[in-house]
Amino acid sequence: MKSEPDVFSISHLEERGRSGWDGVRNYQARNYMRDEMKVGDRVLFYHSSTAQPGIAGLAEVSAVGLVDPTQFDSESDYFDAKATPAQPRWWMVEIAFVEKFSTPLSLSYLRSDPDFEGLLLLRPGQRLSIQPVSQEHYGRIVELARRFSSVGSQIAVESGRGVTTC
DNA sequence: GCCAACGTTGGC
């Protein structure tokens, strides 16, 4: 799940504990939340539109099938005049904080590691704010992020394409 | 600020 850290970051989620994922106004992303995500599913929390875009931590789906209240709020940026409480258009999930990586796994690192070939995030033009991730990619991401976080911010790692700084 | 790649809107 992507978020601009200026608006809502993994640290905000850590402070708050849990949060409804409101404001999504793309049908494909909505459908993932409404139809695919289950309580207990793990979430990779991605920071976008920032100096160092990357995966900043982990969350977990804590509730599903929630109506996004911002669609009814005429003061909100996410107001949708065509939505009514009787016929809502936008649903959301709630996520709970799990873990913050002291060293986020950067987009540039993900691009450098051939293990991540096929990761949707890396596909040109892929802008969807909620994307599925394979079990294999998820496991590798968590493994690398924890390793980098435990060692410090500047380390070099061996990848199939040589040595890359994270 | 640029720009590619979408998604959405609305006329026809």
Next chain:
DNA sequence: GCCAACGTTGGC
């Protein structure tokens, strides 16, 4: 249903 115009996303 088609498609041009426009808006948005998001890396760089």
